Amino acid sequence: MGKPVRLALLGCGTVGSEVVRLLHAQSTDLAARVGAPIEIAGIAVRRPNRTRGDLPVDPALFTTDALGLIKRDDVDVVVEVVGGIEPARTWLVEALRSGKSAVTANKSLLAEDGGTLHDAAAEGGADLYYEASVAGAIPLLRPLRESLHGDSITRVTGIVNGTTNFILSAMDTTGAGFAEALAEATELGYAEADPTADVEGFDGAAKAAILASLAFHTRVGAADVHREGITEVSAADMASAKAMGATIKLLCIAERGLGAAGTESVSVRVHPAMIPRTHPLASVGDAFNxxxxxxxxAGQLMFYGRGAGGAPTASAVLGDIVAVARNRLAGVRAASESVYADLPIRPMGEAITRYHISLDVADRAGVLAAVAGVFARHDVSIATVRQSGRDADASLVIVTHRAPDAALAATVEELRGLDIVRSIASVLRVEGGQ
Structure with missing residues (x-):
């Protein structure tokens, strides 16, 4: 056995506590895998005297001085599971610049300012690993940055938020509305007291930025991601999806292709969408990712599993700890950030997609022709039309062929101004079909 690899753990909440437990329970196996024992040098927390149950750790290891802990000469690796932008960014930059490898689960920081962390890692000759930042225990980021490094990835489509997937799955299964499904998710512990980051798509957008950066060798930030949440998805939308053999999921979609100018670019978006029930993602239920x-x-690959929770996330953190510890003992560094492509970000208006539009219309002759004329003026082709009801209950449900999102949005906007259209009940994108 080599000299012990010593960790500074920043944060000891749900994930941090599980990291401590796994390090203790698997210490012998981890030492054998790494070639040296892994020891905790210290744990930075806000309240060091807080009772932490049966956590197998010496209370003397707790400190409130995170920066002081990071700067200690006996610390080899810094593990950050606090979250947020600051002070996590300051801590990680300090560690990386000083040559100490870092493991983080901080998706918000990576999406907001991942470039600063990668630059600091390059400056200090240190490793930066962050498998736990997207999709919990699912081994996803390392295959993108290593296993598929010799291939060309064209598209990544994912369900990366367990809370919203639980809500939409409940709506699909029971016919419940959004508010009712959210209340159930909160009661069962799948949703936070303030679910905004999840249901408005902020969490998914951060993860989409990380995935796109790795897949397309381009720095993509959260601000580059088009984002829409699920709060407007209704029980009627879900019923309409069922009627056309589909379901609704909050998808992150990252694509590499040609933009309007004919140059290669990257499109990244997060929004609810209808997908056929035959699509592999349609059967992903509950809080799974x-x-x-x-x-x-390589063709088509699918990664599936629990995307959140203390134990799954800690499992991914531990995998990264083993990787950086091995590298440190071997005196090598993992492959650095790959951003050679440096592709421009394509605006949402150039994304090619399909729309499902539900209209409440006047029940009189010529309505369908007038509506079809609006689509024709914006060069949007109609795939299917379903008309139902009479008098005050007359409605049209239209599904388009693929078209630029800007043209589809302009079509909807003109429809709003027609006197024969009483209201636009819903607009949803359709993915995964022809």
Whole structure:
């Protein structure tokens, strides 16, 4: 056995506590895998005297001085599971610049300012690992940055937020509305007291930025991601999806392709969408995550599992700890950030997609022709039309062929101004079909 690899653990909440437990329970196996024991040098927390039950750790290891802990000469690796932008960014930059490898689960920081962390890692010659930042225990980021490094990834489509997937799955299964399904998710512990980051798509957007950066060798930030949440998805939308053999999921979609100018670019978006029930992602229920990757040589790949929770996330953190510890003992560094492509970000208006539009219309002759004329003026082709009801209950449900999102949005906007259209009940994108 080599000299022990010593960790500074920043944070000891749900994930941090599980990391401590796993390090203790698997200490012998981990030492054998690494080639040296892994020891905790200290744990930075806000309240060191707080009771932490049966956590197998010496209370003397707790400190409130995170920066002081990071700067200690006996610390080799810094593990950050606090979250947020600051002070986590300051801590990680300090560690990396000083040559100490870092493991983090901080998706918000990576999406907001991942470039600063990668630059600090390059400056200090240190490793930066963050498998736990997307999809919990699912081994996803390392395959993107290593296993598929010799291939060309064209598209990544995923369900990366367990809370919203639980809500939409409940709506699909029971016919419940959004508010009712959210209340159930909160009661069962799947949703936070303030679920905004989940249901408004902020969490998914951060993860989409990380996935796109790795897949397309381009720095993508959260601000580059088009984001829509699920709060407007209704029970009627879900019923309409069922009627056309589909379901609704909050998807993150990252694509590499040609933009309007004919140059290669990257499109990244997060929004609810109807997908056929035959699509591999349609059967992903409850709070599970799944990511569907399409590459030129490898073809279609799917990664599936629990995307959140203390134990699954800690499992991913521990995998990264083993990797950086091995590298440190071997005196090597993992492959650095790959951003050679440096592709421009394509605006949402250029994304090619389909729309499902539900209209409440006047029940009189010529309505369908007038509505079809609006689509024709914006060069949007109609795939299907379903008309139902009479008098005050007359409605049209239209599904389009693929078209630029800007043209589809302009079509909807003109429809709003027609006197024959009483209201637009819903607009949803349709993915995964022809």
């Amino acid at each position: 799944a990511v569907f990757v399409e590459a030129v040589a």
